[in-house]
Amino acid sequence: MAKRRRSSKDKPNGAMVKRKRPGSQLGDLPMDILCHIISLLLLKEAVRTGILSKHWRYVWCSRTNLEFSFRSVMRRSYKGGPFILHPIQERAILPEKPLKFIHLRHLRLEITFLSLTKRKSDVLDFASLLEAAPLMEKLEFHMWMDCECVRYRKLDGKLRSLPPKPHYHLKLVDITEFYGEKDQLELALYILRNSVALEAMTIDPKPTVAAEQCRLTWKKDGFSYVDGYRVAKKYLLRADHRGVVDVVKAGRKDIEALRNAPYKMPQEAT
Template sequence: MSHSDSSNSSQSKSENVETAYVDQCYGDKRRKMDSKPDRLSALSDHLLLHILSSFEMKDVIRTGVLSKRWRLLWTSAHNLSFTHSPESNRDVTEFIKSIDDTLILSKPSKLNKFSVEFFYIDDQFVDHVNRWMTFVTIKSVEVLDLNLMGGFDEGYSLPQLMYSNVCLRKLKLSNCNLVPKEGINWPALRVLSMWYAKLSLEVVDSICSGCTGLESLKFHTCFGVPGFHINSKSVKKLVIGGYWHQEDEDSDDDDDEYKELTIWARNVTSLEINGCFHKKILVLQNVQALVDAKLYYLEFRTNQKMLNKLKRRE
């Protein structure tokens, strides 16, 4: 067999796999509509893909019933979004497999966004998520939203290949921990949001030093640090949305004793504090650059001069 014949054979096999996957998703409905004329066929691929970019991936694939042109167009989508709720009748294992299958068929060399939300339990799917992160790296994804719903005991740890990435612009992590062995290098990152993460002073320092273009930093219900020391020159907006209370945190202390949680952010101009902090008294230090402050938590301390300055700016 010649090289050309071999190439054509491989392409044919790939098309057969794609068609089989589409058939599995919406079956005979596609064939019934193939014979009907449609206005969608007049639209350009660029416009069709722009429309698809706002859909969940399961809905994107189903659009193949609308037009012949849409049948496999979804494989060229630049935004991939997958959601599975605990209330869903769909088995989570089936959901995981559908993501794996979709990523295999994804054609673009570069993606704008990759978003996944599902209930992550006991590292059962860690190998799959690791493969997705490899995919994110290879495809130069710019916006990553990894929402792994679950408990606070362990969470998912990003693999080491993720800590050097020059493409990420926006990153949202839920129930994911950062454990960089050789620091963080995210020069293009502008927005970082972390939910339900175990932090350390070293990790926060790595974020500040390794994200030289970071403008907005958000920690929601995180834990593990005595305070937030933000020494970044670029971060201008800081949001602290609560602090997760660990059951053994106050085991050796008097029940009525309150602990301090310091916030040191010399270059931050916009600060927002909200949520539950349990037995934490927030201590604001070196926040004289603030222009806008929204403090929805009453138990905080700062020096009188700084407090007067904040009041004058309200």
């Protein structure tokens, strides 16, 4: 008869002993320290910590600030040219139960909408950000519309209105390259109406992010600047009953100054 192999947990007298755990585990640190560690990593590196264990799976969601751009996912030593992260061509399918970023205070998005004709993506889908980050205080939404742009007119149909979901912490909102398209206007109106503590919302028709190869022209971008300004002034200022909306006027001098200026990536803080 084969002898039973003695388990490493068994003592000769039959008593059970627990295996000693290694001295200190990173996952045993208090959450505020883990949040600080995660905040020191690039976004791409922070997300990768989710494979360490079940405990680490969503720790990266505890960051107090998030930046979704090409710069945020590249190595710190990267010195190359300006690229934009993942151009959006199709409408995204949002999860039924999105992640909650309960520690997030500052969110910066740099997004390119790319299409040879009229785009299929829907900017209003980003309204879910307010629900996903219930304690967010500052939102920067920088768009680059590399597609056919048409400003909103009443002939385009009634503006959509999502069910109200008040957000009690968002104070500052900055939206750039607002070309006055229907879904852009709907998102801005949703944020304005649902942000109870909103102190300032800046709407700027001019872009702050762009691909290196792109050049602004009066024929295409110039009229879009004017369209965005007119739509924001007509609809957003009318809906603003607290005096928090500031619409930046873009004149021809601004367009001429940007026409041949290459896009420069902001310098990282040292």
